[in-house]
Amino acid sequence: MESDQKALGDECRATLIFVKTVTGKIYTFENVELINTLNYLKSLVQEQTGIKIEKQRLIFNMKEMKADIPIKDYGIKNENIIYLVEKVHPESHANPANQIELVTCRGDYVLFTDIDLNLKVKYFKYLIQEQEGTPVEKIRLIFAGKQLEAEIKLKDYGVKYGDKIQLVLRLCGAKPVIYLYPKEEIDAKVSIHLNDGDFSFVYPSFDEDNTWNVKALPSGEIVQIGKKIRYLFWETLFYPNLNMDKGFIIKGDDSVSFFEDKLKSMNLNDAEICDFVTYWCPKLCGYKYVKVCFQFENFDEMCPMNVEPKPDNINRVFFAALPLDSPCDIEPQELPTFNRDGFTVIEWGGTIVPQK
Structure with missing residues (x-):
């Protein structure tokens, strides 16, 4: 019992704490009782800095401290430094000089x-x-x-x-899948290079250096180490450079008919459209509205694909979806119609941009 009380006393004793601002100025707070909640410390900070409690964010060990939690629960010890960030509220008017x-x-x-x-x-x-x-x-x-x-x-x-x-x-590039349609049975190498990201999942596993070594059949069937599959799957966590200037505003409930129509116009076949719709539309139909912007050249730059032997056509469909509470105006996007003559590679995938 005495040892427990001593430990509690040591944990809650008055402590010297330094608070450092983002500009490097340091404030000293002596005899801070750690059993108090963070609001107590914020009141001390307000007295010294003039920054109101509601505008303070206190950071310790790269984590924001919460107002109703005792200071001791953050593991703060004597002479530790807590960082002070003042909340800044952006303005909606024209951009002034500051x-x-x-x-x-x-x-x-x-x-x-x-x-x-x-x-x-x-x-x-x-x-x-x-x-x-x-x-x-x-x-x-x-x-x-x-x-x-x-x-x-x-x-x-x-x-x-x-x-x-x-x-x-950092977003998730979800379920890009790759279909191969050669004119005759071939041995193929398919490689994906991420310029700024990491693979979060691939199936089947790469054979070497972000590369699948497979046998591709005219039917679209793919064989890897004796296993027959319909497509190659990969997923990434990456920092995409998205172009959201042109696209479409749709109701979430209309996502099935929208993608059926647009993918058909781009010359995807029924099986590919079915795979796309059954993966993506359950994720989108719950939103009130969705801004859909297809990414083409910029996706090739972010995640280049290389296939050997060289296909006649590599057709990649990647879209970014931004959920909205209400519709907005946007310039409609012109979509290509893919050529599928000769050895053709089809890929589709997407990402959902988080709401604020």
């Missing part, structure tokens, strides 16, 4: 006001997390064609007020 414009993968433009250009990228990501709800670890920032590294200051990348920074999220 703002940075963030371009999201949804096609939205978010303005952050009064950003200190001495801010390190990692702390700017915390501000984005606060506004967008996207975990810091899923955020990638691009400026002037360069990825922004966490420990570098915004100004060191040449960022100025009024500039635009692109936000790229």
